[in-house]
Amino acid sequence: MTIKVNEIFHSIQGESSRAGLPCVFVRLTGCNLRCAYCDTTYAYEQGALMEIAEILQQVRQLRCDLVEVTGGEPLLQTETPRLIAALLNAGHTVLLETNGSLDIGIVDQRCVRIVDIKCPSSAMAGQNDLDNLGKLGERDELKFVVGTREDYEFARHILSTIPAGKCGVNFSPVFGAVDPRSLAGWILEDRLPVRLNLQLHKILWGPETRGV
Numbered sequence: 001m002t003i004k005v006n007e008i009f010h011s012i013q014g015e016s017s018r019a020g021l022p023c024v025f026v027r028l029t030g031c032n033l034r035c036a037y038c039d040t041t042y043a044y045e046q047g048a049l050m051e052i053a054e055i056l057q058q059v060r061q062l063r064c065d066l067v068e069v070t071g072g073e074p075l076l077q078t079e080t081p082r083l084i085a086a087l088l089n090a091g092h093t094v095l096l097e098t099n100g101s102l103d104i105g106i107v108d109q110r111c112v113r114i115v116d117i118k119c120p121s122s123a124m125a126g127q128n129d130l131d132n133l134g135k136l137g138e139r140d141e142l143k144f145v146v147g148t149r150e151d152y153e154f155a156r157h158i159l160s161t162i163p164a165g166k167c168g169v170n171f172s173p174v175f176g177a178v179d180p181r182s183l184a185g186w187i188l189e190d191r192l193p194v195r196l197n198l199q200l201h202k203i204l205w206g207p208e209t210r211g212v
């Protein structure tokens with residue numbers, strides 16, 4: 001069974017509790033959403049079919065424990081849970097970055113599931129599968145990409161519907177859309193127990209650079 005892969009590369013994890021750590025990224029092809037601010041449109045179609053064993057071999061050659069399976073939307077491909085299990089069985093710590101519109105319950109519990117909740121400025125908030133909130137465990141994380149004050153208030157409301165401390169929570173400003181200092185101020189003012197993420201990879205290499 002094959003999986004369509006857009007790119008595999010070694011870089012710095014940019015936006016989760018692992019931000020700053022070296023990480024191998026396995027970016028899978030295809031996405032069912034079209035977020036207004038999407039910065040990975042090249043992953044909608046481009047890619048090559050690979051066997052899981054081939055992917056594992058390329059990952060192994062990059063000599064890094066931490067691996068993130070991302071997209072596009074990785075859960076669109078039926079073989080993705082098998083890829084994640086194979087990476088876990090090979091001894092990797094595995095993060096899955098998913099857009100929150102599909103069921104995360106099919107993914108191995110050992111995987112750290114980083115689940116986006118789409119905010120209004122993405123134009124995709126109607127696609128959130130909020131049943132995923134009840135499936136999150138302690139090791140999992142939520143991610144809100146915040147482009148406006150309205151987005152921030154939407155995210156704050158979603159958080160008020162789940163138990164405090166249920167999982168890690170990340171707020172990332174949309175690059176170039178909201179001043180990160182404003183977002184920091186709102187978080188501090190409301191005493192929200194969330195992590196402010198600044199998309200380190202974009203600060204380091206610029207917003208347009210691919211494969212870093």
Ligand code: SF4
Binds near residue numbers: 031033037071072
């Ligand atoms: S879910 Fe991610 S890859 Fe898909 S359109 Fe939105 S930002 Fe782009």
